[in-house]
């Protein structure tokens with residue numbers, strides 16, 4: 001099996017001398033292609049921090065991160081942005097859509113600067129895939145919470161990522177809608193997508209084939 | 223349309239009023255600088271045209287008179303000059319003509335500030351009246367001839383003001399005089415009307431039999447000889463004054479000047495005017511660009527979260543900065559093009575209402591105004607773009 005993510009003794013310290021927060025205290029983690037993994041743990045245990053490091057959004061204090069065989073721990077801002085653009089799809093708790101753009105434009109947005117051919121067609125297909133073919137031109141304010149999160153899922157897929165990361169993606173949704181979104185994620189995984197979800201929702205966590213828990217910046221059980 | 227550009231437009235549209243206000247600020251700044259620059263260009267061109275017409279000519283006028291209307295000189299000085307010149311010497315053969323003129327100001331509702339400039343000339347005198355009466359200056363009608371004792375020719379600006387055409391009659395000093403020609407020289411003389419000096423001499427007792435006149439123009443054969451002639455003529459005039467000065471009247475205090483000095487002073491004055499106009503315009507553009515700066519920076523600070531999302535989805539710092547920068551360019555270019563067009567329009571309106579100005583649109587001036595608008599748009603956009611570049615993808619996202 002191909003390893004998508006690998007970390008070695010990953011540490012993250014926030015703040016300065018006076019106010020040190022050791023958010024991660026040595027994480028060794030490996031996730032392989034096609035896995036659907038959940039990451040649970042109490043608030044403040046470092047789940048989001050780990051997700052952001054894996055998502056190439058920042059660099060760790062020490063340790064190694066490998067994404068598809070690339071060591072990214074000492075990448076500069078531009079290199080990290082390229083890793084995000086080429087390999088990562090991110091879904092946020094609060095949907096994080098741009099309010100004055102339509103659903104279709106929100107899905108296209110990550111690739112606006114490079115404007116690849118057939119961007120609009122690809123975005124349309126993805127919105128069809130998440131069941132929003134009737135909502136292409138709607139703004140986020142005209143969509144329900146579940147529909148917004150579907151748009152966010154489609155946006156995470158626009159760059160054809162090798163890895164989709166989600167932080168509390170059902171956190172702002174009622175349980176039925178949350179279940180629908182998880183079903184969508186599960187179907188993506190069945191098509192072969194590697195997915196890592198941070199969640200407080202035990203039904204989501206338990207439905208994942210692999211479940212990792214964290215406490216105080218360390219992995220508890222795998 | 224490039225999607226990045228389209229996105230920048232949508233962001234501007236979202237804060238419509240703020241964007242419109244900064245477009246307005248740029249618009250007004252560019253409007254001011256364009257109007258000022260085009261007006262000074264037109265002024266420079268008009269003055270240059272007038273100077274071209276006059277260059278090389280030596281003018282005899284009463285000492286300290288502001289212009290020929292305020293000058294009375296003894297016409298016998300012409301005979302003195304002719305006599306002195308025929309005795310040989312370094313300027314012999316360099317003078318083409320001595321042209322006596324009587325300048326008269328007629329009160330007229332149609333004239334500038336209620337006055338109309340009337341110039342009495344000898345129509346056939348060689349290179350008469352600084353060349354205004356040359357046949358090629360007459361797009362309509364004809365020039366004057368020596369037996370035109372009841373005819374006048376008027377400049378196109380004066381014709382427009384008085385609403386007179388060929389064949390119409392104008393009343394000057396109570397006399398009906400027929401308009402036989404309309405001339406155009408693009409100089410300030412286009413506001414004047416010319417007629418036979420024998421008509422004008424009857425307007426005032428002092429001009430009777432042309433014993434006294436307003437001015438004498440000395441036309442050199444070669445324009446470059448103007449300076450030499452001036453020196454020579456001043457010597458003759460000094461002797462003439464010593465001979466005739468009665469200590470009471472000033473008709474013998476005659477002074478010769480040439481237009482090269484006047485031209486030089488005029489050009490210097492215009493250079494300074496242009497420079498001040500430019501700085502004034504620049505200040506207004508800077509104010510415009512501050513407004514763009516403020517509006518774009520506010521946009522970035524308000525959209526911090528959104529920009530963080532863009533970065534999380536893979537936008538590079540450079541692409542984010544570029545998008546913000548494009549916003550400031552859009553504002554500057556829209557405001558700039560608008561201000562440029564209306565500025566030329568306003569200058570066109572001003573010059574059309576002025577008698578001796580005609581609109582001169584120098585492409586360099588337009589390019590200059592536009593480049594300054596864009597440059598200041600660039601300066602206004604740089605800092606906000608840099609702020610946007612510094613935003614981290616996880617900003618405010620830690621959940």
Ligand SMILES: Nc1ncnc2c1ncn2[C@@H]1O[C@H](COP(=O)(O)OP(=O)(O)OP(=O)(O)O)[C@@H](O)[C@H]1O
Nearest residue numbers: 014015021023042043044045046047048049620621
């Ligand atoms: N930018 C930051 N600066 C300083 N401290 C931070 C920062 N981000 C997170 N922390 C701290 O690091 C620790 C881990 O935070 P993290 O957000 O990773 O926790 P989490 O497991 O995602 O919690 P939650 O379930 O509440 O989202 C916390 O103590 C938090 O206060």
Ligand SMILES: [Mg+2]
Nearest residue numbers: 047048620621
């Ligand atoms: Mg978190």
